[in-house]
Amino acid sequence: MGIVIGLTGGIASGKSTVSDLFKEYNIPVVDADIVAREVVEPGEPALASIVDSFGSEILLPDGSLDRQKLGGIIFRNQEKREILNGIVHPVVRERMIADRDRLKTGHPAVVLDIPLLFEGNQLHLVDKVVVVNVDPRIQLERLMQRNDLTEQAALDRINSQMLLADKAARADAIIDNNGSRDETRAQLKKLLLTWNIREGA
Ligand SMILES: CC(C)(COP(=O)(O)OP(=O)(O)OC[C@H]1O[C@@H](n2cnc3c(N)ncnc32)[C@H](O)[C@@H]1O)[C@@H](O)C(=O)NCCC(=O)NCCS
C-alpha cells in the first residue's frame, strides 16, 4: 500500500512542475485543478449549481463555464469565493478520494496535488505534506508571466490563499523552487530517498 503525499504550495509556486517530476518516477499524481475542471463540464450538476448562484452570464455562448469571468469575480470577493468553493470542493474531494484509493495499491506512493490542502482542511486525505515554496517576488513574477496578468490581478490571486510561508511552516518537507528546475529535481530525488520511495517499486 503506497504512501499518500499531499503536494501543495501557493498559486504558481511550482506544484505542476514538481508533479511532473513525480511522474518521471512513475508515481501517479491526482491533480485537484484538473478534477475541478472536469466537475464543471457542461451537463455536470456542479455547473448547474454555479449558474444558480452566479447567473447564466457566467457561461460562454457554447454553454461551458467562462473561467476568466468567474475568476475575475471570485478572486476579488471572499464571500463569492466561498460560495463557489462550497459547490465545487465536495465533488472534487469525492473524486480524488476514489482516485487515491484506486491508485494506492500497486504504487509505492500516490501524490494528491491540492492547492488548497490547508485552506480546505484536507490534511486527513494524506499521510505526508510536501510544500513547494518560493519567495513572494518570484511567485508574483512567474504568475504574472504565465497567466499574462497585471500585478494587481496576480496579487488578488495570491492573497486569496493562505500565506505560503505559513504553509511551509506546517510541511513535513519543503521543496525550494526559487532556483532552476534541475535544483528542484535534485531536492525531490533526495526526498524520495529519505522517505524510502523507490521508482516503480
Ligand atoms: C475560478 C476558476 C474558474 C478560475 O479558473 P482558471 O482556469 O483561471 O484557474 P485554475 O482553475 O487553473 O486555477 C489556478 C490556480 O488558482 C488557485 N485557485 C483556484 N481556485 C481557488 C480558490 N477557490 N481559492 C483560492 N485559490 C484558488 C489555485 O492555486 C489554482 O492552482 C477556477 O479556479 C475554479 O473553478 N476554482 C474553484 C475550484 C477550486 O478551488 N480549485 C482549486 C483546487 S480544488
Ligand SMILES: Nc1ncnc2c1ncn2[C@@H]1O[C@H](COP(=O)(O)OP(=O)(O)OP(=O)(O)O)[C@@H](O)[C@H]1O
Ligand atoms: N524552477 C523554475 N524555474 C523557472 N520557472 C519555473 C520554475 N518552476 C516553475 N516555473 C514556472 O513558473 C510558473 C508556475 O509554475 P507551475 O505551473 O508549476 O506552478 P503551480 O504551483 O502548479 O501553479 P497553479 O497553482 O496555478 O496550478 C510556470 O510558468 C512554470 O513554468
